[in-house]
Amino acid sequence: MKAFAILAAGLAALASVAPAQDLPDLQGREVVIATEDAYPPLQFVDPATGAAIGWEYDAIAALAERLNFVPVYEKVSWDAMIAAVSQEQFDMGMTGITIREDRAEQVDFSDPYMRSEMFMLVRADEDRFADAASFAADADLLIGAQAGTTPFYVAVYEVLDGNESNPRIRLFETFGASVQALRAGDVDLVLTDGTAGQGYVRANPDSFKLVGDPLGSEDFGFIYPKGSDLVPVFNAGIAALEADGTLDALNTKWFLDYSFGQ
Template identity: 60%
Template sequence: MFRRQFLGLGAAVLAFGLSLCGTAGADPLPDLKGRTIVAVTENAYFPLNFTDPKTGEGIGWEYDAMNEIARRLDAKVEWKTSSWDAMIQAVQAGQFDIGMDGISITDERKKQVDFSDPYMVSEQFMLVRANENRFTDAKSFAADPKLFVGAQAGTTNYFVSVSDLLGGDDKSPRLRLFETFGASVQALKVGDVDTVLMDKAGAEGNIAASPDRFKIIGNGLGHDEFGFILKKGSDLLAPVDAALAAMKADGTLKALDKKWFYDYRAAH
């Protein structure tokens, strides 16, 4: 943040990864004894979390990862949705147990919430229209005052846009803000902005979703680690980290990468 239908090799790889759980030598995971974990996401960061256009249900990498964490911990997940700008505060206040939306781990956010161990590392890339030829990278974009970048306020995309494309000027008239990440991509599609920053998987997902409409230019910008967010002092932090470690060790996280970043895209 690649469409649904993840049968065949992708499902086989995922099943293989899951079958490795509890192999000899692995430490037993905490048992939450059927506890319900209230999880929240925005449903707007493809392919990490989004709405299946066929069923209307929330799907994606983070859904699968959280459901698998709960399964391993003998817990249940109750899914909720929230806007991005309210999510961190809601988790901080205890309205939800755990939140996810491709949230970058930062020192500032650590003052508000606890983060799980990282589950994904991301760089930001410039998504542009497929016929774009006025600029080829961040430097040439910055040099042309007629170009605009779209972003969702408070996100990693926003901060990297300001620092790497606009010289640190968060008041620049070249910065156009949108309420959702999807709205910024739509603005790029129709020509209201000239680039939107996003992680490589998300950029490739949008290219796959709209063939011949988008492309990626330039090199990666910034370097971010994504983590789940929990209320300060949450007793779920250690169990979630333990499950994540097991899923990394047995190949499940890589299997989820393959499922959502490659197989889903190839099928749709």
């Protein structure tokens, strides 16, 4: 709690100097944001309170302070999010979305707010494999993933044989559900960005561990309808959060200090 209070005070102090920055002013405009609330620690529902919390929520709060807008959140499934934003049902979307060329054909991305590497999350007592090659060599082993996500494509093309219908991939509606399946022994591997994976391991060292080398890096960005006037505004805000140390403070809060499952 003490560390949290110090970080909160630091974030408040950073916000208090925002008016001195030469940033765009959205003049109190409402920005409707599609969110999934299923990708901790970026965004998830606190089991103790039922509140939606996470790194992205704090980042949006800091951006709203600096850019003078009012965030309005709408919960949307991952499967529907990119299409819904592209059709202008929402002003933007967030859920740890990897910046990719195929997605950029449908939506505009902000500048990256985070870079992460993909890692193999397994049960703590796993001893049948220690890297992607040894996992692929055992036909009895299963991967849990969400269809259409970066972990899904990494599983298909960097771990397995490039067949998107490979029966060794078990699909789940949310990332959290795939992790619970891993814990229960229904699958043997879940691919995750390193920051989220480290959070799970720190909170549950008796249940999970990370194995193997990173399987490539990914940049995360917010998404917007094509041609949205919000893109340059948010890019300016993201640059300000990086320059004043807010992004580093959020990384510390959510990837080092927050206790999952407590």
